[in-house]
Amino acid sequence: MRIISADVVVIGGGGAGLRAAIAAAEADPGLAIALISKVLPMRSHTVAAEGGSAGVVRDDDSLDNHFDDTVTGGEWLCDQDVVDYFVRHCTEEMVQLERWGCPWSRKPDGSINVRFFGGMKVQRTWFAADKSGFHILHTLFQTSYKYPAITRYDEYFCADLIVEDGRVRGVVAIEIATGEMVLFHCKAAVLATGGAGRVFRQNTNAGIVTGEGMGLALRSGAVLRDMEFVQWHPTCLPGTGILMSEACRGEGAILTNKNGDRYLQDYGLGPLDPWPRAKAMELGPRDRLSQAFWHEDKKGNTIQTPHGSAVNLDLRHLGEKKILERLPLITEAARTFAGVDPVREPIPVRPAVHYTMGGIATNVHTETSISGLYAAGECASVGIHGANRLGSNSLAEIVVFGKVAGERAAHYVRSARPVSPGRTERQAEVSAARVLRLLGNERGERLAEIRDAMMDAMEEGVGLYRTESGLKAACRTLAELRARYRRGIRLDDRNRAFNTEWLAAIELGSMLEVAEAMAHAALWRRESRGAHQRLDATARDDRRFLVHSIARSGGDGAPQIKSAPVTITKSRPGSRVYGGAGTKAELT
Amino acid sequence: MTDTRTIRIEALRFNPETDSEPRLQRYEVPFTPDMSVLQGLQYIKDHLDGSLTFRWSCRMAVCGSCGMMINGRPHLSCETFLRDLYPGPVRVEPLDHFPVQRDLAIDQAGFLDKLAAIKPYIVSAKERPLSEGPSRQTPAQLDAYYQYSQCINCLLCYAACPQFGLNPDFIGPAALSLLHRYNLDSRDIGWSVRADAANADVGVWECTVVGYCSEVCPKGVDPMHAVNENKVNSALDYLGVKRLLGGR
Numbered sequence: 104m105r106i107i108s109a110d111v112v113v114i115g116g117g118g119a120g121l122r123a124a125i126a127a128a129e130a131d132p133g134l135a136i137a138l139i140s141k142v143l144p145m146r147s148h149t150v151a152a153e154g155g156s157a158g159v160v161r162d163d164d165s166l167d168n169h170f171d172d173t174v175t176g177g178e179w180l181c182d183q184d185v186v187d188y189f190v191r192h193c194t195e196e197m198v199q200l201e202r203w204g205c206p207w208s209r210k211p212d213g214s215i216n217v218r219f220f221g222g223m224k225v226q227r228t229w230f231a232a233d234k235s236g237f238h239i240l241h242t243l244f245q246t247s248y249k250y251p252a253i254t255r256y257d258e259y260f261c262a263d264l265i266v267e268d269g270r271v272r273g274v275v276a277i278e279i280a281t282g283e284m285v286l287f288h289c290k291a292a293v294l295a296t297g298g299a300g301r302v303f304r305q306n307t308n309a310g311i312v313t314g315e316g317m318g319l320a321l322r323s324g325a326v327l328r329d330m331e332f333v334q335w336h337p338t339c340l341p342g343t344g345i346l347m348s349e350a351c352r353g354e355g356a357i358l359t360n361k362n363g364d365r366y367l368q369d370y371g372l373g374p375l376d377p378w379p380r381a382k383a384m385e386l387g388p389r390d391r392l393s394q395a396f397w398h399e400d401k402k403g404n405t406i407q408t409p410h411g412s413a414v415n416l417d418l419r420h421l422g423e424k425k426i427l428e429r430l431p432l433i434t435e436a437a438r439t440f441a442g443v444d445p446v447r448e449p450i451p452v453r454p455a456v457h458y459t460m461g462g463i464a465t466n467v468h469t470e471t472s473i474s475g476l477y478a479a480g481e482c483a484s485v486g487i488h489g490a491n492r493l494g495s496n497s498l499a500e501i502v503v504f505g506k507v508a509g510e511r512a513a514h515y516v517r518s519a520r521p522v523s524p525g526r527t528e529r530q531a532e533v534s535a536a537r538v539l540r541l542l543g544n545e546r547g548e549r550l551a552e553i554r555d556a557m558m559d560a561m562e563e564g565v566g567l568y569r570t571e572s573g574l575k576a577a578c579r580t581l582a583e584l585r586a587r588y589r590r591g592i593r594l595d596d597r598n599r600a601f602n603t604e605w606l607a608a609i610e611l612g613s614m615l616e617v618a619e620a621m622a623h624a625a626l627w628r629r630e631s632r633g634a635h636q637r638l639d640a641t642a643r644d645d646r647r648f649l650v651h652s653i654a655r656s657g658g659d660g661a662p663q664i665k666s667a668p669v670t671i672t673k674s675r676p677g678s679r680v681y682g683g684a685g686t687k688a689e690l691t
Numbered sequence: 692m693t694d695t696r697t698i699r700i701e702a703l704r705f706n707p708e709t710d711s712e713p714r715l716q717r718y719e720v721p722f723t724p725d726m727s728v729l730q731g732l733q734y735i736k737d738h739l740d741g742s743l744t745f746r747w748s749c750r751m752a753v754c755g756s757c758g759m760m761i762n763g764r765p766h767l768s769c770e771t772f773l774r775d776l777y778p779g780p781v782r783v784e785p786l787d788h789f790p791v792q793r794d795l796a797i798d799q800a801g802f803l804d805k806l807a808a809i810k811p812y813i814v815s816a817k818e819r820p821l822s823e824g825p826s827r828q829t830p831a832q833l834d835a836y837y838q839y840s841q842c843i844n845c846l847l848c849y850a851a852c853p854q855f856g857l858n859p860d861f862i863g864p865a866a867l868s869l870l871h872r873y874n875l876d877s878r879d880i881g882w883s884v885r886a887d888a889a890n891a892d893v894g895v896w897e898c899t900v901v902g903y904c905s906e907v908c909p910k911g912v913d914p915m916h917a918v919n920e921n922k923v924n925s926a927l928d929y930l931g932v933k934r935l936l937g938g939r
Binding site: 142143145146147148150151195197198199201202203204206207208209211212213214215234237238241245246248249257280309310311342343345346409410432435436439440549550551594595596598599600601602603604 | 706707708709725736737738740741742744745746747748749750751752753754755756770792793794796798799803806807810811812813815819821822824825826827828829830832833836837840841843844869873876878879
């Protein structure tokens with residue numbers, strides 16, 4: 104095993120990981136910072152974020168507005184102290200990205216333009232056309248070249264964390280090109296590994312979004328929080344799940360059913376006029392819009408496509424000039440992947456899994472329950488999303504809390520005591536042997552069989568609307584799949600060098616555990632709140648469930664689910680109202 | 692779906708651990724009209740041969756992972772459709788001009804070093820506190836460099852570039868486009884720190900204006916134009932004019 108010594112290891116080279124590495128390097132340029140990623144950083148899924156990132160900038164907006172939209176949007180399951188920190192730091196991070204070269208879209212006078220997103224009182228979304236994540240990621244990646252303290256280990260797959268006496272001591276990784284096992288000794292580690300949307304079949308996520316950071320943390324003794332809250336984005340291409348950004352609606356696109364009706368007015372988002380107006384109709388939040396689709400589908404009001412039912416996302420009235428200027432990526436994607444030209448026809452769309460609102464539980468400092476281990480971005484549950492994430496809060500989250508994680512990790516390193524490397528190395532050998540065993544199975548199932556069965560179980564039992572019996576069935580299936588996985592996957596590929604089948608098998612082990620945590624947390628939460636809807640418990644139940652869920656690893660068995668308090672500071676739980684009367688808003 | 696047809700995919704296989712020479716392997720792949728070459732490869736990986744090795748991620752033409760030669764031409768496999776290649780066969784090979792790591796996966800390390808050489812970040816005149824807010828940049832100033840900021844680093848342009856084929860040290864189309872992107876940014880004064888990379892033997896002068904790079908770019912970046920604008924800059928720099936004008 105190759106051994107590398109670092110002070111801080113950042114796992115994941117997307118927006119959160121890059122921001123963390125840069126923050127650590129700025130906090131202490133003398134540190135040895137290892138940035139390890141299973142793909143080249145610019146391939147990370149941040150690249151696919153489209154619509155933009157929140158940051159209060161308009162005179163008619165305020166931090167209180169951003170706070171209220173976030174906490175209301177999350178149906179009071181957000182930790183309000185963390186939301187408060189978050190909204191106070193979004194704008195400076197957007198400015199920081201601007202200084203680093205991010206090509207934000209501008210007004211004619213050269214100042215920053217912002218657009219509407221769902222559930223926002225005032226326009227607050229900074230955007231770079233509809234390639235905001237792409238530009239943020241490339242800006243951060245390119246800027247990272249300025250910092251000699253950062254050494255990148257591109258295409259290193261993180262296979263395990265080494266934790267001793269409650270402190271993180273090392274990271275075991277596979278150098279993908281050679282298959283060599285590598286131990287990174289470290290004093291602190293930051294998990295920035297992204298979400299887990301690929302445990303579902305229809306999702307907007309890149310193939311790498313497999314949740315193994317969450318799995319690693321869970322197995323190492325950290326806990327996952329609020330895993331039942333999975334966000335369905337309402338406007339995705341049927342079949343592939345490719346995202347048609349919320350920016351479409353932010354720019355004025357409408358949703359119609361097969362009769363041409365703007366059906367959202369039937370689901371508490373109306374009345375229709377005056378249009379557009381903030382927090383109404385198509386500018387409602389994602390959970391409500393996805394749920395409205397489900398009901399329209401039940402009523403038979405959807406359009407049938409070869410990949411399932413759909414409704415129309417209609418941009419035509421925006422005109423070709425605006426569509427091409429503001430939404431070039433979705434125009435190109437609709438043409439290429441759906442064969443539809445949004446300038447001339449509506450785009451058929453349906454909900455697909457988009458975002459993992461739960462994750463590795465951290466406090467506002469991004470500290471997990473393991474000393475020296477931090478988590479930021481989609482893999483983490485820092486507490487800002489609650490039961491439903493507000494669109495454009497996730498890009499802001501990766502930079503705001505990526506920075507916190509990098510600074511905290513750098514600070515922690517100074518106080519970390521030296522340890523005997525021998526013990527860490529012995530543990531790493533055990534980890535490596537376990538991972539290598541997967542290569543040698545003579546008998547077993549094909550990887551894709553177990554993976555596809557997992558996706559089916561999640562779609563079937565842990566979907567937009569859930570029931571006790573459906574969730575129990577999903578939990579049983581997932582337990583069986585974990586048992587089948589333990590009995591063995593037989594790989595076609597027995598080589599060490601660039602064996603992506605082997606890596607997918609390791610990923611699948613984590614995906615099954617993460618999927619199980621989602622299903623069990625959803626079973627435990629016997630109420631409906633935000634993105635978690637139970638047909639057998641349709642009301643919100645603040646008396647019993649105004650709490651986070653916590654999932655702790657049960658080893659080979661099911662995870663244990665408990666509750667943990669939600670921090671409420673200034674916004675008392677109330678009713679979550681969208682639509683209603685309001686004034687016509689200006690589309691910028 | 693009922694309209695399933697079958698197409699032959701011929702994939703170049705090479706495993707440095709065991710093979711001395713690359714070979715072609717043929718797979719019969721059922722496909723529907725909406726399936727991309729990438730989805731064909733995923734079908735092979737899932738059902739026929741788990742050892743076929745290729746990179747992919749976003750499957751929507753923005754991450755830049757899945758570039759490969761498809762019937763001899765560089766493409767993103769996620770946005771190239773099997774229906775358009777029927778009746779086939781479809782030959783998939785690693786991007787030209789790069790060392791092969793395994794099967795369709797090329798070694799990208801050289802490109803990453805070239806990115807470092809062009810200093811791909813804003814060099815600003817003075818540090819201003821963030822509290823002063825964002826810089827002003829008019830839509831016209833944004834437009835000046837915007838096209839060159841669209842590069843997804845998919846490396847198709849390197850596979851298309853005959854000069855890169857002859858000289859792997861050539862900084863090449865994507866990195867030189869990025870150099871141009873930063874030089875054209877109204878917030879940047881880094882022209883002089885990037886000049887050495889542009890002026891070097893392996894810089895802009897290596898380009899022989901074939902233009903195939905711009906033709907294969909899936910994002911409409913025009914690397915040939917970027918490179919050749921920098922020839923003008925480089926010549927001015929040689930004459931000492933550029934530096935006198937303050938680098939812009």
